[in-house]
Amino acid sequence: MLEARAVVVRADSGLAWVEARHDVSGCGTCQGKGCGSSKLSQMFCSNKKREFSVENPISAQVGDEVVIAIRDGAVWQGVKLVYVWPLAGLLAGSMAGFWLGAGDAAAALGALVGLLAGLSFARWGNESRRLAGGQPYIARRWQGS
Numbered sequence: 001m002l003e004a005r006a007v008v009v010r011a012d013s014g015l016a017w018v019e020a021r022h023d024v025s026g027c028g029t030c031q032g033k034g035c036g037s038s039k040l041s042q043m044f045c046s047n048k049k050r051e052f053s054v055e056n057p058i059s060a061q062v063g064d065e066v067v068i069a070i071r072d073g074a075v076w077q078g079v080k081l082v083y084v085w086p087l088a089g090l091l092a093g094s095m096a097g098f099w100l101g102a103g104d105a106a107a108a109l110g111a112l113v114g115l116l117a118g119l120s121f122a123r124w125g126n127e128s129r130r131l132a133g134g135q136p137y138i139a140r141r142w143q144g145s
Helices: 037-044 076-100 104-131
Strands: 003-012 015-020 051-055 065-070 137-141
Touching: 003 051, 015 065, 051 137, 065 076
Parallel strands: none
Antiparallel strands: 003 015, 003 065, 015 051, 065 137
16 A cells, blocks of 8 residues: 555545645655655655645544555556556557558558547546545544654
């Protein structure tokens, strides 16, 4: 599970808006160079103040320091949705267009159709992932030192 610290800035009806802490870089075991924890910290932490909407199953209140988590495998699922499915659709469409049509024009049209199909599948898959619990959530209150 990937985790990062944050502060709740707004909360209502099962959601919280959090602002990430800038002084963290993952779990500290590898100084942010190994697993994916540093990527989560980079996503939530930047020099700009950014707020993120996350699930709030612990009913955290404004001002609470919390730990934001993403379930194992959620990052890979996101990568598949954003890159793999559209690219696979593009390649499959171009090959099908080339084989079924009259050369390059058919391949280009097939690639466009395949890309749109891959993007549509990614959009549908993102909705399914969100409903299946693939979104960031507040895991617990920070018990910091």
